[in-house]
Amino acid sequence: MSAMALLQISEPGQTPDPHQRRIAVGIDLGTTHSLVATVRHGVAECLPDEAGRVLLPSAVRYLGDGRCEVGHAALAAQADDPHDTIVSVKRCMGRRLADVADAARLPYRYVDRPGMLAFATRDGIKTPVEVSAEILATLRQRAEDSLGDELFGAVITVPAYFDDAQRQATKDAARLAGINVLRLINEPTAAALAYGIDRGSEGLYAVYDLGGGTFDISLLRMAGGVFEVVATGGDAALGGDDFDAVLADWALAQAGRSAAGAHDRRALLVAARAAKQALSDAPSARLECTLADGPLAVELGRARFEALTRPLLERTLAAVRRVLADARVTREQVQGVVLVGGSTRMPQVRVAVGELFGRAPLTDVDPDEVVAIGAALQAHQLAGNAGDGEILLLDVIPLSLGIETMGGLVERIIERNSTIPTARAQDFTTYQDGQTAIAIHVVQGERDLVDDCRSLARFELRGIPPMAAGAARIRVSFEVDADGLLQVSARELTSATEARVTVKPSYGLEDGEIARMLHEGFARAGDDMAARALREARVEAGRMVLATRSALAADADLLDDDERAAVDTLLAQVQDSASGDDADAIVAAVEALAAGTEAFAARRMNRGIRAALAGRRIEDI
Amino acid sequence: MNLADDDYTLFALPRRHALDVDALDARRRALLAQAHPDRHVAQGAAAQRAAMQWSVRINEAWRRLRDPLLRAAYLCELGGAPVRLDDNTAMPAAFLRQQMHWREALAEAGDAAAVEALAAEVAAAEHEALQRLGRQIDDECDLPAAAATLRALMFITRFRDEVGRRRDALGQ
Numbered sequence: 001m002s003a004m005a006l007l008q009i010s011e012p013g014q015t016p017d018p019h020q021r022r023i024a025v026g027i028d029l030g031t032t033h034s035l036v037a038t039v040r041h042g043v044a045e046c047l048p049d050e051a052g053r054v055l056l057p058s059a060v061r062y063l064g065d066g067r068c069e070v071g072h073a074a075l076a077a078q079a080d081d082p083h084d085t086i087v088s089v090k091r092c093m094g095r096r097l098a099d100v101a102d103a104a105r106l107p108y109r110y111v112d113r114p115g116m117l118a119f120a121t122r123d124g125i126k127t128p129v130e131v132s133a134e135i136l137a138t139l140r141q142r143a144e145d146s147l148g149d150e151l152f153g154a155v156i157t158v159p160a161y162f163d164d165a166q167r168q169a170t171k172d173a174a175r176l177a178g179i180n181v182l183r184l185i186n187e188p189t190a191a192a193l194a195y196g197i198d199r200g201s202e203g204l205y206a207v208y209d210l211g212g213g214t215f216d217i218s219l220l221r222m223a224g225g226v227f228e229v230v231a232t233g234g235d236a237a238l239g240g241d242d243f244d245a246v247l248a249d250w251a252l253a254q255a256g257r258s259a260a261g262a263h264d265r266r267a268l269l270v271a272a273r274a275a276k277q278a279l280s281d282a283p284s285a286r287l288e289c290t291l292a293d294g295p296l297a298v299e300l301g302r303a304r305f306e307a308l309t310r311p312l313l314e315r316t317l318a319a320v321r322r323v324l325a326d327a328r329v330t331r332e333q334v335q336g337v338v339l340v341g342g343s344t345r346m347p348q349v350r351v352a353v354g355e356l357f358g359r360a361p362l363t364d365v366d367p368d369e370v371v372a373i374g375a376a377l378q379a380h381q382l383a384g385n386a387g388d389g390e391i392l393l394l395d396v397i398p399l400s401l402g403i404e405t406m407g408g409l410v411e412r413i414i415e416r417n418s419t420i421p422t423a424r425a426q427d428f429t430t431y432q433d434g435q436t437a438i439a440i441h442v443v444q445g446e447r448d449l450v451d452d453c454r455s456l457a458r459f460e461l462r463g464i465p466p467m468a469a470g471a472a473r474i475r476v477s478f479e480v481d482a483d484g485l486l487q488v489s490a491r492e493l494t495s496a497t498e499a500r501v502t503v504k505p506s507y508g509l510e511d512g513e514i515a516r517m518l519h520e521g522f523a524r525a526g527d528d529m530a531a532r533a534l535r536e537a538r539v540e541a542g543r544m545v546l547a548t549r550s551a552l553a554a555d556a557d558l559l560d561d562d563e564r565a566a567v568d569t570l571l572a573q574v575q576d577s578a579s580g581d582d583a584d585a586i587v588a589a590v591e592a593l594a595a596g597t598e599a600f601a602a603r604r605m606n607r608g609i610r611a612a613l614a615g616r617r618i619e620d621i
Numbered sequence: 622m623n624l625a626d627d628d629y630t631l632f633a634l635p636r637r638h639a640l641d642v643d644a645l646d647a648r649r650r651a652l653l654a655q656a657h658p659d660r661h662v663a664q665g666a667a668a669q670r671a672a673m674q675w676s677v678r679i680n681e682a683w684r685r686l687r688d689p690l691l692r693a694a695y696l697c698e699l700g701g702a703p704v705r706l707d708d709n710t711a712m713p714a715a716f717l718r719q720q721m722h723w724r725e726a727l728a729e730a731g732d733a734a735a736v737e738a739l740a741a742e743v744a745a746a747e748h749e750a751l752q753r754l755g756r757q758i759d760d761e762c763d764l765p766a767a768a769a770t771l772r773a774l775m776f777i778t779r780f781r782d783e784v785g786r787r788r789d790a791l792g793q
Contacts, residue, residue: 182662226650382662392654418684421658423677481673482658547664594666601667605656605675610622612655613633613648 022152024182024383025143026190026375029132029156029170031090031212031239032342034058035369036139036154037376038147039385044194044376046369047146055368056142060134061085062121070138079270082107082262084121088241089135091213092117092128093173094165101237105245107262116169129169130517133176140179153180155379157371159214160186160232161398163444164456164486168504171483172514178532182382184483186395187211188218189229190374191340193393194365204230204333208353208361209340209371210316213239217320219327219334228394231327231417233319240276240343243309247272250308251287251298260292267291279305280345306348313352320356326417337361342368394419397484403476404441404450406431413478416446420484425477427493434466438474442488442503459503461490530583537586541578544590545571548597551604558603570596624674627699628682638693638758640686649683690778693754693771702764704771716773719746723780733791740784747781750774 025038025047033055037046046054053072061074062084069077078085086108092100097112109120118127136156144151156179158170167184174181188207202222209216216234220227248268252259259265271289278285284301324331337353339361344350354360365373381390396419402412405428414424430438438461445453464472473493480486489502548571556564570593577589622631629636632648654660656675661668685691694704712720723743730736750770757767 183659224647224650225654382659384663392650392657392659394653394657419680421673421676422680424681479677482676543663544665547668551664551668591666597665598667598670601664601671602674605668605671606622608655609652609675612651613622 021385022383023143023147023149024152024376024379024385025139025154026372026377026379027136027139027154027156027179028187028190028372028375029090029136029158029173030058030371031088031214031241032058033212033368034135034139035372036143037369037372038143039376039380044373044380046372047142049142056135056138057087058089058135059085059087060089060131062123062126064122066123068123068134070134079263079266082266083109084123086119086121086126086131088213089128089131091237091241093132094163094167094169095128102242102245105265107265116165129173129176129514132170132173136174136177136179140177151179152383153182153379155183155185155190155375155382156181157187157190157375158184159209159211159234159236160188160216160218160229161214161234161236162484163236163399163454164401164484165454166236167484171485175514176517181483182379184485185375185378185393186216186218186229186232187371188216188232188338188340189220189227189393189395190372190378191338191370192218192220192227192374193377194370194374195336195338195362201336203335204329205336205338206320206334206357207338207340208316208320208344209234210343210349211239211341212241212343213237215239215316215319217316217323219323219329222391226392226394228419229396229417230329231323232396232398233323233326234398235315235319238312238315240273240341241269242312243276243343243346244269244272246308246312247276247287247300247305251296251300254298255296257291257293257296264291268296271296275300276305276346280347302347309348313348316349317352317356320353331357334359338370339363340367340370395482395484396420397422397480399444399454400446401442401444401456401478401480401486402453404443408450410443410445410448410450410453413476414480418480420480421482423477423479425475428474428476429470430464430467430472430474431469433469435469435472436464436466437462438464438490440476440488440490442486456486457488457503459488459490459501461492461501464492465495467494534581534583534586537583537590538578541574541586541590544593545574545578548593551597551600555600555604555607558607559600563600567593567597567600624678628686628695631679631682632686634686636696636699638689638696638755640692642687645683645686649679652679689751689754690771690774693758693767696758697764697768697771700764702768704768706772706775710772712773712776713769716776720776720780727780727784727787730787733788736784736788736791740781740788743777743781743784747774747777750777 025036028035035046035054035056037044048054056071057075059071059074059078061069061077061081063069074085078087094116096115097103097110097117103110111118111120111125116127118125140151156170156174158167171181171184188209191207191209192205205220207218207220214234214236215238216232218232219230221230251272252268259268267289271287275285275287279302284299286297286299288297334357337357337359339353344367350361378393380386396417397414398416400412400416401414402410405411411426413426414422440459440461441450441455442457443450443453444456447453461474474490475493476488476490478486478488487502487504489500491500559567574589574593577585632645634645653676656672656679658669658672658676661672685695697704723739726739730739750773754767754770754774757763757770
């Protein structure tokens with residue numbers, strides 16, 4: 001496709017050709033398996049692989065020489081090749097080794113790094129971000145093959161309980177896989193969307209999501225076309241895998257045996273999962289596998305399994321009660337309960353959740369597909385393919401954000417369950433005469449002690465003019481965007497020379513490292529980086545020209561003649577550059593256009609807000 | 622309409638402490654339906670930034686107006702009688718005596734019933750102070766008095782949370 005064709009999509013004031021609809025998908029990047037879905041002919045559906053399977057096991061096997069297998073083939077090999085076949089990588093996203101509770105039980109060769117652990121594989125050190133990127137790249141390929149076009153963007157789901165580091169890691173994985181992230185949304189929100197909780201179904205809903213490795217409980221309210229997360233809670237390290245592990249340990253003890261090494265461990269967990277799944281339909285099952293010292297077989301009934309795993313189930317129910325209390329909501333006010341995640345197929349889960357809420361949960365959408373389908377609906381809307389009047393999703397941050405103060409205590413700046421995007425600032429001062437720098441430690445969590453919270457970033461504000469202790473005023477500002485990602489800045493307010501610093505928390509993977517991985521052609525062998533950069537720059541240029549023209553068509557009266565001439569010049573420069581082959585020049589021209597239209601965008605927004613209020617007032621009358 | 626307008630102007634609500642919460646919530650939804658970044662995904666970086674700023678501003682104002690204490694503090698500030706929690710801790714002697722009495726009662730409360738009784742007393746005091754606060758702002762237009770009531774209320778709510786924690790601990 002030539003650049004000119006892209007730039008000629010539409011004339012001022014015209015909407016894009018309906019045949020130019022953007023390919024947008026929803027991706028559920030799950031602990032045990034991942035899916036990709038899209039809206040075709042008005043219906044959201046999961047896209048199958050060439051063998052007709054929609055579930056892609058979240059397993060990546062490194063084969064050496066830069067080759068790897070993703071999905072079913074990798075999963076099939078995990079018992080034979082446990083060190084180099086990474087499964088359940090989601091549990092390690094944005095985590096340090098110390099954060100992963102059952103790390104020792106898994107067969108990997110970990111590399112303990114600050115920020116985020118990594119795996120030593122026969123293909124070198126791999127971070128969880130890189131492993132996840134392989135899964136995402138496979139799904140992207142599947143989508144582009146089935147839909148016959150390049151992807152415009154994707155909505156990717158994360159557990160509501162994911163903290164900043166885990167969300168950032170997920171977004172970085174998508175970047176590595178060459179995916180434009182339209183939005184990260186919470187899995188429970190996606191599930192509720194898939195259930196057709198729409199404009200017509202006003203009220204309060206609970207989503208109980210027990211996946212392979214995480215548990216989330218969310219309360220959502222639908223009112224006036226806005227779908228809002230009221231409260232969320234859960235446990236980022238509790239899921240179906242834990243049920244398998246409890247069962248595996250019990251079986252070993254029952255047989256008086258022990259697991260010799262990674263291979264045994266893996267074989268045992270696979271057998272435990274099979275037995276668990278069989279028990280969802282049958283009153284008893286047999287846990288069978290072959291260990292290094294011979295075969296193992298243990299028979300168990302459903303009652304035994306339920307008794308063994310009751311403490312795990314109880315942990316989920318306690319989290320549900322906590323969230324209800326947090327939101328000051330009684331169970332009677334909840335008018336629907338949605339179950340999500342393969343682990344909710346366990347009968348004891350359905351019974352317990354039904355008892356807690358006093359109503360049978362909704363289960364008619366496949367619990368494995370429901371999240372991807374909801375994400376696809378949101379992607380469809382964000383890509384501009386849906387009509388007006390669609391519902392708006394309002395999400396919240398799951399964990400409070402704060403900074404360390406004297407004595408290792410946490411000063412909270414943004415409380416959990418705050419609607420995003422959000423920003424808050426707090427002023428601090430120096431405690432020593434002549435102090436010229438201040439160390440700022442950003443943490444996330446609900447506990448009062450810094451050591452009990454997750455450390456997100458440490459940085460220093462330097463260049464504060466020497467003053468008496470307590471005279472400086474340092475304003476620390478937190479800003480959380482619509483993806484739930486944090487940016488922190490600090491500046492000294494009293495001095496003329498403004499000391500200022502802005503950071504995005506990282507978890508050990510710096511921007512430079514990601515750029516290097518990208519450059520190595522990671523996750524897309526055979527793709528020409530330069531050609532891709534040029535293509536992407538041209539697409540973005542086309543998009544910006546289109547957006548600016550339609551803005552001018554709607555609100556040109558907000559600009560005086562000089563301002564209008566300046567915008568026209570910038571537009572022409574973007575078009576000129578896009579007909580050339582210099583990707584950097586195109587990017588620069590697009591950035592110049594964005595900067596040059598900032599005031600115009602702000603005025604248009606003000607006008608829109610006024611219109612929204614005026615509409616509301618007329619309604620009131 | 623611009624970002625620097627006060628919260629009441631932004632939400633087109635009368636500048637009073639008494640508040641129609643449903644109207645507040647409905648306005649927030651209407652505003653965010655217009656301003657949220659999701660509504661401007663294909664509009665480029667400048668529109669995204671403006672959307673982000675507006676959404677943050679709307680959420681900030683909503684959070685402040687929705688909470689009766691934050692709302693009262695905001696009204697005091699708008700009216701030129703800032704609450705100054707940091708450097709003004711002056712309290713009437715009677716209030717301080719009551720605080721001491723409550724703290725002793727909490728320290729001595731040995732069972733759930735005693736904690737429950739104290740919780741009820743604190744809740745009644747909180748309710749009464751909130752009513753007074755509303756009257757002082759809306760009817761008597763005495764903002765300095767309202768600021769003093771608000772400072773007392775801050776103590777009461779903090780103590781109420783302490784009692785709540787104690788009750789949770791006994792309940793387990």
